[in-house]
Amino acid sequence: MGKNLALNLADHGYRVAGFDLDKDKVQDVLATEAKERPDSVDEARIIGCDNIKQMLDMLVSPRVIVVLVPAGNPVDAVCQNLIEAGLNPEDIVVDCGNSQWTDTIRRESEYKDQFKFFGTAVSGGEVGARFGPSLMPGGDADSWKYLQPMWESVAAKVDANGKPIETRTPGQPVKEGEPCTAYLGPNGAGHYVKMVHNGIEYADMQLICEAYHLLRSLLGYEPAEIGKLFEKWNQGVLNSYLVEISADILQQYDAKTGAPLVDMILDSAGQKGTGRWTSISATQMGVPAGIISESVYARALSTLTAEREKASSFLTADIDVSEIDAQAVEQAIENALYCAKICAYAQGFQLMRAAQAEYDWELNFIGIAKIWRGGCIIRASFLQKIADAFEKNHELENLLLDEYFANAMAEKQKGLRDAVVLAAQSGIPTPSFYSALAYFDGYRSEVLPANLLQAQRDYFGAHTYERVDAAPGAKFHTHWQEENRPETKVK
Ligand SMILES: NC(=O)C1=CN([C@@H]2O[C@H](COP(=O)(O)OP(=O)(O)OC[C@H]3O[C@@H](n4cnc5c(N)ncnc54)[C@H](OP(=O)(O)O)[C@@H]3O)[C@@H](O)[C@H]2O)C=CC1
Numbered sequence: 001m002g003k004n005l006a007l008n009l010a011d012h013g014y015r016v017a018g019f020d021l022d023k024d025k026v027q028d029v030l031a032t033e034a035k036e037r038p039d040s041v042d043e044a045r046i047i048g049c050d051n052i053k054q055m056l057d058m059l060v061s062p063r064v065i066v067v068l069v070p071a072g073n074p075v076d077a078v079c080q081n082l083i084e085a086g087l088n089p090e091d092i093v094v095d096c097g098n099s100q101w102t103d104t105i106r107r108e109s110e111y112k113d114q115f116k117f118f119g120t121a122v123s124g125g126e127v128g129a130r131f132g133p134s135l136m137p138g139g140d141a142d143s144w145k146y147l148q149p150m151w152e153s154v155a156a157k158v159d160a161n162g163k164p165i166e167t168r169t170p171g172q173p174v175k176e177g178e179p180c181t182a183y184l185g186p187n188g189a190g191h192y193v194k195m196v197h198n199g200i201e202y203a204d205m206q207l208i209c210e211a212y213h214l215l216r217s218l219l220g221y222e223p224a225e226i227g228k229l230f231e232k233w234n235q236g237v238l239n240s241y242l243v244e245i246s247a248d249i250l251q252q253y254d255a256k257t258g259a260p261l262v263d264m265i266l267d268s269a270g271q272k273g274t275g276r277w278t279s280i281s282a283t284q285m286g287v288p289a290g291i292i293s294e295s296v297y298a299r300a301l302s303t304l305t306a307e308r309e310k311a312s313s314f315l316t317a318d319i320d321v322s323e324i325d326a327q328a329v330e331q332a333i334e335n336a337l338y339c340a341k342i343c344a345y346a347q348g349f350q351l352m353r354a355a356q357a358e359y360d361w362e363l364n365f366i367g368i369a370k371i372w373r374g375g376c377i378i379r380a381s382f383l384q385k386i387a388d389a390f391e392k393n394h395e396l397e398n399l400l401l402d403e404y405f406a407n408a409m410a411e412k413q414k415g416l417r418d419a420v421v422l423a424a425q426s427g428i429p430t431p432s433f434y435s436a437l438a439y440f441d442g443y444r445s446e447v448l449p450a451n452l453l454q455a456q457r458d459y460f461g462a463h464t465y466e467r468v469d470a471a472p473g474a475k476f477h478t479h480w481q482e483e484n485r486p487e488t489k490v491k
């Protein structure tokens with residue numbers, strides 16, 4: 001990521017001094033830069049340094065040091081090394097890794113006398129870093145003013161319709177269009193937004209996998225056939241980078257065996273933590289983000305490969321699938337994917353709404369939807385619709401309350417219901433589809449059985465309840481163990 005961001009900066013006319021603990025990696029960057037350098041440029045745009053002090057001496061004040069190391073202790077280790085090498089209070093250290101937002105809040109305050117610590121989360125993988133990522137900056141506003149031109153030039157760009165303007169040609173970066181970066185707020189705001197981006201990324205990926213699983217196991221489609229179908233879906237409302245790459249992946253064959261490559265890849269998913277953090281943050285703030293959490297759990301369940309193998313012959317499914325109309329099921333799954341995706345994004349944005357209150361940020365949801373339209377992993381035409389929804393109503397509580405999304409759910413929800421029924425009847429696990437439908441039905445229910453739950457809490461623990469016919473906030477307790485069970489108002 002560091003190598004590619006440095007090359008991207010060089011393409012946009014910035015001169016970069018770079019350092020890595022591994023000298024070979026520095027040499028590799030220099031060799032790539034020399035190979036890709038346009039003929040019109042006669043001197044190296046990236047200078048390799050042997051140590052941090054040498055790197056700092058090459059920079060003009062206030063120095064901007066962009067750090068791309070694994071999240072956690074390595075970020076603090078690099079900060080300590082930079083302090084020892086002579087950073088000044090006006091210098092800006094930008095952490096571009098997937099750091100936890102609470103670490104960014106801590107670091108900004110902990111290092112404030114030594115330098116300005118600024119967070120900028122990056123999405124788009126290595127290609128994004130090279131040719132235009134989505135950048136999610138958070139930190140002090142003065143540092144942002146200084147960084148803004150740099151980040152706006154290297155970020156991905158979208159056209160007036162919100163469509164990414166893409167390039168893969170070194171030395172010919174995209175200069176026109178709207179940059180996929182915007183200041184998101186102080187301290188950890190950028191890293192929080194990126195974390196939610198990744199939580200949504202987990203949900204998006206899991207939902208596509210569940211659609212694939214249903215098409216494969218229910219309809220018996222081959223991976224390449226599903227890949228072709230995904231290509232078709234990618235022309236419609238589901239248009240997104242993740243559907244596009246899934247279509248490509250499913251049409252790839254293994255060079256060694258000739259089998260579909262996907263069949264040769266072990267079904268045990270990895271995770272670095274950002275999806276889990278999203279789920280934890282939602283749980284801590286009491287925000288319903290079940291689709292994201294189910295997507296984290298689905299990865300966790302997938303890793304129990306040995307146990308699953310044992311259970312597959314031990315546990316049987318009582319399956320009852322009646323005759324299937326393949327075309328109707330295909331359509332149902334496509335609609336299910338769209339509805340579940342709407343619900344997952346509704347959860348992600350609802351979570352950010354809660355976080356801004358918790359951390360005293362003022363998140364710009366139009367801006368967030370816009371900077372996710374290009375460069376990042378969840379880029380999709382759908383994000384323009386989210387930006388439109390927040391343009392129409394800046395205080396929108398939930399995407400499901402926007403007319404466009406409400407209409408889409410009304411029109412396509414039968415597909416989600418059918419897909420969930422078929423999955424349940426055929427024993428195909430689709431936890432995120434289930435969760436999406438439960439969220440939708442829960443959110444649109446005026447009455448939920450939480451009244452019984454409150455009574456249960458009051459029964460065993462005198463935890464009290466509110467009454468539908470009393471002022472909000474007034475608490476009551478029924479003396480369940482006493483004769484006639486009197487109710488008292490609790491002060
Ligand atoms: N890869 C991706 O697609 C994306 C990654 N990110 C985030 O960007 C950051 C960097 O990612 P990526 O480039 O993939 O990571 P890598 O694992 O490739 O590590 C990047 C560099 O960090 C260096 N490093 C590791 N530990 C230390 C340390 N204690 N002190 C100094 N340097 C150290 C490594 O040096 P060496 O190996 O030479 O020792 C390596 O060159 C991470 O936070 C990641 O989560 C964000 C978006 C996408």
Ligand SMILES: O=C(CO)[C@H](O)[C@H](O)COP(=O)(O)O
Nearest residue numbers: 123124125271272273274377
């Ligand atoms: O941040 C990213 C893209 O936005 C990374 O690709 C992300 O780290 C991948 O996460 P995981 O390894 O948990 O699947």
